[in-house]
Amino acid sequence: MKERLERIKQQLHSHNYKLTPQRESTVMVLLENEEDHLSAEDVYMLVKEKSPEIGLATVYRTLELLSDLKIIHKINFGDGVARYEFRAEDAEHHHHHLVCLNCGSVDEIMEDLLGEVEKQVEHDFDFKIVDHRLTFHGICHRCKDKVSSEDVKVKISE
Amino acid sequence: MKERLERIKQQLHSHNYKLTPQRESTVMVLLENEEDHLSAEDVYMLVKEKSPEIGLATVYRTLELLSDLKIIHKINFGDGVARYEFRAEDAEHHHHHLVCLNCGSVDEIMEDLLGEVEKQVEHDFDFKIVDHRLTFHGICHRCKDKVSSEDVKVKISE
DNA sequence: CTTCTTGCAAAGGTTTTGCAACAGT
């Protein structure tokens, strides 16, 4: 964790930005909740717990900065808020998301499933792929076990 | 085109909704611009040309209604506005998008490339897939031909 | 000093909602 913060500090410095206390708090919250796909508001509230004086605009600015430096990734699951996650160190290695329609959880698929598909698309459509986003919407394993299929159907159709 | 409007009318009626003139205008605009991924504002302005008295809220309400009935699909390319497109009649047949980072165009891939990938995901993660979203971001064939690679790189990195 | 950064409040843009009027049955 310390090393990753240090690395981010260096990345900032190499672009002439400082790791201010506010930025450090924001980065720490992101690191401590790495599996959670936090929104800006989520980050803001978590940062506030330890550094109550921070402003929401600063959180937005920090998230934008980290996005620009490609340290984090801004993602959008279609619920009206942007969410943020760390980028894989290896730029080639994308990952994907499983969004549960029942409980709202977001799980990750770390494997890149699209190697072959990308090749096909680049060739068939003469399109140079820079990035891709793949999200599956459905019912997660926890909800499949927990609730009856009736309950799930009701939630999906509304 | 007429038949499709008629079919939508029936779908509305079967859920006790009416095809009002405003809703008909909205549906017609969607049908006439099917390949364009219009935003609510886009639809509003196009509908206004022929029915100037319509309100923006009505367009939003109609789009939401059509979404609820699964006649159209609300999609989000991460640019801050929702866009709408018709759902494939055959529910199994998804399609995907190619978003150009240079010119902003959105092309479609009509083939479902993910049959095998979906099977793998459902098995490996015990996840019941209801839907998926796949978008490739990159450089479309028109921009690859048109501009120099330098220009493209500048646009991407900003 | 100079430049970057911050907090606050205000503004921006998109979408939703309250409500009285309207339309169709």
Place this chain on the structure above:
DNA sequence: ACTGTTGCAAAACCTTTGCAAGAAG
């Protein structure tokens, strides 16, 4: 009448921006 629907304006919501004050070299 009754229910669904509309238009308008206001509100809600997320995000960005202007600006004066603050921090750091």
